[in-house]
Amino acid sequence: MPSVAVIGSRRASPYGLRVARSLSAGLASHGVAVVSGLARGIDAEAHRGCLEASGFTMAVLGSGIDVIYPREHRSLAREIALHGAVVTEFPPGTAPEAFNFPQRNRLISGFSRAVVVVEAGDRSGTMITVDSALDQGRDVFAVPGEITRPGSRGTNRLLREGAMVATCPEDILEALGIDCSDGSGNGRGSPDPLQEADPILAMLARGPSHFDDLSRASSSTIPELQARLLLLELSGKVVKRQGGYYSLP
Secondary structure: OOEEEEEOOOOOOHHHHHHHHHHHHHHHOOOOEEEEOOOOOHHHHHHHHHHHOOOOEEEEOOOOOOOOOOHHHHHHHHHHHHHOEEEOOOOOOOOOOHHHHHHHHHHHHHOOOEEEEOOOOOOOOHHHHHHHHHHOOOEEEEOOOOOOOHHHHHHHHHHHOOOEEOOOHHHHHHHOOEOOOOOOOOEOOOOOHHHHHOHHHHHHOOOOEEHHHHHHHOOOOHHHHHHHHHHHHHOOOOEEOHHHEEEOO
């Protein structure tokens, strides 16, 4: 299952909120998991759009698993946990301190094949996620915004600097090589949809494999492979066995 991060400002405009929800629903309807940070604004709408399309969404926290932030998103977090995953690398009881979120943002991009910035100002914390995405070799998309609105300066600057434009789900799906004609989510022109969707699954289809073998066969770094396996495990595509082995269910 390919995954895409949909992120942006906490103080988003009505336009940004609508776009986040619509893009996420469109991605989910084509079998793409939506990753975001459960924050107010764009993040929450991205999760909601994915859930409305019966998709898989992952919320990455900047706090302990028992400290949902913001508090008003506790019901949303419960719904995500039922139909996706709520994850964190912080121990239980960890408060949502400001210095936790750059670390959280690195995970959001690490879990994703691409990052879509819906709306962000020049100094938005969203840009930390963009920097992480670029360091990790991820594709970066941005949604064009009003040129007179301060909250769109960050996204418009990303477009000037070479980010790919995202005006609809198809812009993202086509760039990732996902067929957007029928909502199947399968790669284009591939006789083996499993292998096109994820080479890890193709390798595991031949039998259980140890993490070290998957790492040697993958072009990903170890943290990226760990994040990818976790996403596959949470979505029910992979089972983690004893001794560091993985297999298909």
